[in-house]
Amino acid sequence: MATHMTDALPVHSIDSWQIQLQQVISSTDELLGLLELLPEQVNHCHTAAKDFPIKVPMAFARRMRIGDPRDPLLLQVLARREETLAPPGYSKDPLAESGEAVPRRGIIHKYRGRVLLVVTGTCAVHCRYCFRRHFPYNENRNNRQEWREVLDYIGSDQTIEEVILSGGDPLVASDTLLTELISQVAAIDHVRRLRIHSRLPIVLPDRVTPGLLEAICHPALQTIMVVHANHAREIDDKVTSAARAMRERGVTVLYQSVLLKGINDDARALVDLSERLFSAGILPYYLHLMDKVQGAAHFDLPEHRAKQLMGEVAARLPGYLVPRLVREEAGRSAKTSLGFIY
Secondary structure, X not given: OOEEHHHHOOOOOOOOHHHHHHOOEOOHXXXXXXXXXXXXXXXXXXXXXXXXXXXXXXXXXXXXXXXXXXXXXXXXXXXXXXXXXXXXXXXXXXXXXXXXXXXXXXXXXXXXXXEEEEOXXXXXOOOOOOOOOOOOHHHHOOOHHHHHHHHHHHHHOOOOOEEEEEOOOXXXXXXXXXHHHHHHHXXXXXXXXXXXXXXXXXXXXXXXXHHHHHHHOOOOXXXXXXXXXXXXXHOOHHHHHHHHHHHHOOOEEEEEEEEOOOXXXXXXXXXXXXXXXXXXXXXXXXXXXXXXXXXXXXXXXXXXXXXXXXXXXHHHOOHHHOOEEEEXXXXXXXXXXXXXXX
């Protein structure tokens, strides 16, 4: 019978989030050893791991079940042979985040009224379905002068009311960098909202420190934190505490998920996820159909099946707990809302 890693491994004294980030699991052998699994049990592929390296915080690995090769948390981070396949219809830039959508280095401007800043190319965890797994981060890494040019661009466009911090994962950046960047964003009169998309409050909740909250909570801005979570077992007491700390500082905390085959592609898993997050004070935002990125086709689900699942979810949950099923399509002025089938 599979057990959780916390049932079997000693939990050492808590390190700072920076130290935990330095000590992430970066070896498949180490991860499988901790879970008492053999490579042949999980269809592991060294080639896929070389192309997109394994990276898993111990805080996240501890929530995986020992001895379970189908653990839904494990499958999100494990390099498998299916990643080396190249079926038609999948690309390295599925959302066309290049060309006209990138008016300056480190900025993506696809939608009216909001602009996305690529704060860093680094993440705390490498999710195998990531739509930016091939993104040219080295070409979008800014120095101070280039960040000034980005801020000038935002300041010159009166239609921009919201700035979105993304990456990579923006919360990998230091409190000092975030404080400086957000303070400069807040000084732009027409910017009213700051939105942050991050996986860290889920996979490494110790990142939510008083220093971080001080950095992201500027009196001139409404702050929205969109955490990325795909399965109810990702949510533990530390995640709940991190969400509470953000809410107590006035941050609106939402979640978005990706619909992933073999991980959360049944109504019970999606209902449990929404219920678990709501118990942590986190409200639903989007459920994305997976972006068609090369290397992740084995996670994809047909749109018709996704709509059926959402119909089942909507029949079981009150409306305020049902995320909106969407697909992001290159060149569109907004995400495409897909609805559901009863």
